[in-house]
Amino acid sequence: MKIDILTLFPEMFPGVLNQSILKRAQENEIVDFSIHNIRSFSENKHRTVDDYPYGGGAGMVLKPEPVFNAIGKLTEGQKQRSKIILVCPQGERYSQQKAEQLAKEDHLMFICGHYEGYDERIRENLITDEISIGDFVLTGGELASMVIIDSVVRLLPGVLGKEQSHQNDSFSTGMLEHPHYTRPATYKGFKVPQELLSGNHALIEKWRQKESLRRTWMRRPDLLDKIDLSDEQKEWLKEIKEES
Structure with missing residues (x-):
């Protein structure tokens, strides 16, 4: 499985992805992680990725351009459509059944937002799945993405050694x-x-x-x-x- 992560804080991920079962899954070439800084896909020299919301209001909104650019670049030439996941409080409530569905995919892409929210055109035109890990709000999508990634990767064949290791999980x-x-x-x-x-x-x-x-x-x-x-x-x- 290939997993791409779009984030404003890429330094948050190595400590989690390079430990324990997730580390072994990479070493055994069962999963491949790539972490991308959303700012790298910004179109202006200051690498700005957010702006004030139209109509006013508190907070900043993640701009569409860097996210569209990133997904366009990372999916270029792919024959099979990727699962592009937006982690947000408004999404589908996460479950073990959803983890089992995602574990059957070849390519997952996580968008970890910050600020007040996402430009709605990101949701409408790019996203295949919106997921919430619970009825509470986090500072950003990074921690939620880590939770989902861990729960999915452990289900991949060969990761836990014995398939029955997860069949009777809660x-x-x-x-x-x-x-x-x-x-x-x-x-x-x-x-x-x-x-x-x-x-x-x-x-x-x-x-x-x-x-x-x-x-x-x-x-x-x-x-x-x-x-x-x-x-x-x-x-x-x-x-x-x-x-x-």
Whole structure:
């Protein structure tokens, strides 16, 4: 996957992109990051990228010219259309399902804005996706882009080593992930559930699914409204409610 990042603060990215899983993904040639300073595509000698909004008001607006120039240059000669992502509070609420969709693409491009907003012609003519990572406002789009990039790259084949490493993540199945335990089996009197020590893989899998359902019902019951539970899961949920 090729990922281009358009930003006014390119120095924010190397520390994140060159660590841990993202670093290994680059070393294994699974993903290629390119960071571009939006100012480099400005048409004036002062490298100005913002201006006052028509009609007045507080703040500055990101001008269309540098963004149009950047995307035109970076997509020149491409046969396949890129996913051009605008990170902004007005966008689609980000989810694991969206991450899985983006992980199937060959080329992602992120536009990280600052100031009061973007010239609307950028949205209308360039953008394929607008994404918000939550109902709050950040200083700029850089941190939100990093969040999205991390969640997408870890889904690419070969990045985590074992494909199953992410298949049971919270939200991948529509529910929260089950609890995890490791050695020692008893610590300060607190014990690991016997099912996990049984060696019975069917019993372990049943425990995990039921505990995933329990955790979802206790912490994010709203998620269950979006899931078609099996008859067995409905029975488990009934038991969980009675136990609680």
